[in-house]
Amino acid sequence: MRLGSLKLDNRYFLAPMLNITTAPYRRFCRKYQKVGLVSVPMLYTKRIEKNPESIEKDLFKIEEERPISVQLIGSDPKALKKTIDYLESYKFDVLDLNAGCPSKRAIKAKEGGYLMKDLENLKVLIQTAVKYSAKLISLKVRTGYEKPFNIKDMAKIINDSGIDFAIIHARTVKSNFHEDALDLDTVKRLKEKLTIPLVGNGDIINPISAKHFIDYTNVDALMIGRESMGNPEIFTQIHEYFTKGKRIPFEKDFVLFKKYIKIYEDLIDEFLNGISYPISNEEMKFKELKRNAIWLSKNIRNSTTVRRDLSKAKNILKLKTIIERIE
């Protein structure tokens, strides 16, 4: 599919998830399949304004991950402009504006999800990004703050803004992650009014829910977040279902689990080569591998016990010993 001038392998994208979709994680998802677009999770414009050098770590080797989007969160147009100036020389494809984060911190700072009720500032921030960035621009919204937004107003903001595409997480900011809060009607009605592509997101956990989302709303692409944690092949599963009507079962196999871990470890090593983290690269590697080992073990035999054991590991050696014993 195409998004503006960007040609993508498919219409299934990895959602930005802070502290989860790290560079090794994104590379791991891409290892198994084509993923249309991946994202660097939210970077705070206020932080970058004060400490521009910090971008170097956030965007280390980013050119190897294209096509890739970088997401910014903030409420101050000046900080956004400065951040864009610092970012422009990096080789990435899309600059995404976060207008959906529900965290207390974001709402207090009048950024992220708060922008769903501060449409004037939302417009200013979008204008700033469109004016000063040469990258494609996208906007990630929710279906409203407390209640669904006015479709006509939101469609107008998006259509008039000059951005290249929009992404919508199909629930309001205040509904947080409650299961029953997915609102595909608002997504469908917004899609009908938009003149640019819309990417749909929220609770896509298998090919069936992916198909339902597309059939119901007619969105142009899908973004998948939490299901990819522990199921790195979700994108292929969805793609195969759409193209061939085939369902690929998730293999509950400890051999596969160990293969995943080995590949993940190699990807972390490859990524860390050439950078030093203050907490030490060894510690970074341990934390990254442990988190993902826990998720990846969700489908193997005795997973509850395995996960409990993995979560107790205090260093990489212990972690590897536990993994070796799994059968």
Ligand SMILES: Cc1cc2nc3c(=O)[nH]c(=O)nc-3n(C[C@H](O)[C@H](O)[C@H](O)COP(=O)(O)O)c2cc1C
């Ligand atoms: C731990 C966590 C961190 C997240 N971080 C971000 C973020 O940095 N930026 C963003 O736009 N959304 C963020 N999200 C929201 C996801 O991108 C996505 O919209 C949400 O998880 C719904 O999709 P899903 O049901 O496929 O997980 C985060 C979600 C989780 C669970």
